[in-house]
Amino acid sequence: MTSFLRYEQQGHIVTLTMNEPQRRNPLTGNTAVADFLEAIDRIHRDASVRAVIITGAGTAFSSGGNIRDMERQASGQVPGMEIRQDYRLGIQRLPLALFNLEVPVIAAVNGAAMGAGLDLACMCDMRIASEQAQFAESFVKLGIIPGDGGAWLLPRVIGLARAAELTFTGQVIDARQALEWNLVSRVVPPDQLLPTANELAERIAANPPHAVRLAKRLLREALHTRLDTLLELSAGFQALSHQTSDHREAVSAFLDKRKPEFTGS
Template identity: 45%
Template sequence: MSNEQEREMAYKNINFEIEGRIARLTMTRDDRRNTITEPDVVAEFIDVFKRLQTAREASVLIITGEGKAFCAGGNIKDLKTSDEQEAPLQHRYTYVDGIQHITQGLNTLDIPTIAAVNGPAYGGGLDMTLFCDIAIASTNARFCEQFVNLGLIPGDGGAWIMPRKINWQAATDILLTGRTFDAEEALRLGVVYDVVEPEALLPRAEALAQQIASRPPNAVRFIKMLMRQGTTQPLADHLEHCASAQAVLQSTEDHRLALDAILAKQASPAFKGR
């Protein structure tokens, strides 16, 4: 990607940039608490995921929100309108063709994702946090899986991802009570990995992203792939994929550079993704 392309890319609802192998996506609809169910917002997320999968300049993605909220999920006023105007089958397509693309995109993205949760993460915002590989929260963050309070279920896969990220009993509590909980409880439950003061949130996420981005890019991608596959594979199948991945990686230039640096007791080189 050229220097011109590396600068902030133009979208209406998000800011997106890639610099130094770190991609950054900031939701910028503070006036709507960074809701993500609108078709134009979904389309921009889809475009970002396609860029990241095809361009391969980035090794890690940071997602955060602008303003006071991280992400409120869906817009309640829009939900009221759709309830009054759309038939049940159309509601189904609203999810299949809408927000489910965001959670599917996060779940299949082959680079690691870091959620920097700057404020409230409700509904789809909490689920986005869970679908990211690592989440770091500000002390200002609040979390709520509010669907049950509206007589609904998490249409974006929240009931699928939550029991996979935290224990079953805690997931049941959060999903069935629709209660709000703070960042410290999110840390105890495993919803987030770390909690920091608001001014330290982005520096903490950036520092972690820098560490990941400094590692050989192909190894990073393979490790994420193996972790994701390993959640559903028998060990024998997983080990077979490990052997295949290792065979590929041991033939890469980055592996040779890393090995030479270690043997020579030198600092890690700048890896090239080859």
């Protein structure tokens, strides 16, 4: 079977391309979750990686769940506890893995991001959209709910009221409305999507990687942590940061009025 996910690395940047365009890059009914988990584990073990881009091949970013899987689940012949376990051991592993990935992740949304496809984009730290992108939290249209963590992810990106509107209506919004709602940080012509994502990834990768990883961890922890707890964690992370070679290089370069050279140490 052909791998769902194409893994490419150039310098410090890894691009993960969902590569089942004929089916609009679904996240179930194939090896999508397993491929993502394998890629994330590979990135964890590769200290040279400083930024990640996720995008889709073809005209869609991701259509979300496979409708053929839903047909089987709707048949009444699959026990509810089996379906529950399928979610827990399948798609629900993806938001946890991406949440715990310390390398910043950019979603380059090239086309339709529907249901779990939208939620996958929300699992990333940043989202850039092609002018051709569309977004929908479309589960309700199929009589189901966001089973992949979308009810936690989407409100944290666009706020509760707008997340509720998308979730309860299942409506499709275009890239411009996504920009107005802060679902994406910028909208670009289709041919500029990957160059723009790469330019942003390069600017991230130019910084001391330990500082970037620790800063991302603080942002993630801040989503569900008290201020005093986060401050204590920040103090520990800062103590580690002050002892890195990259911090010494940054200070020295600033004083010498030269461009720093960061090694990740």
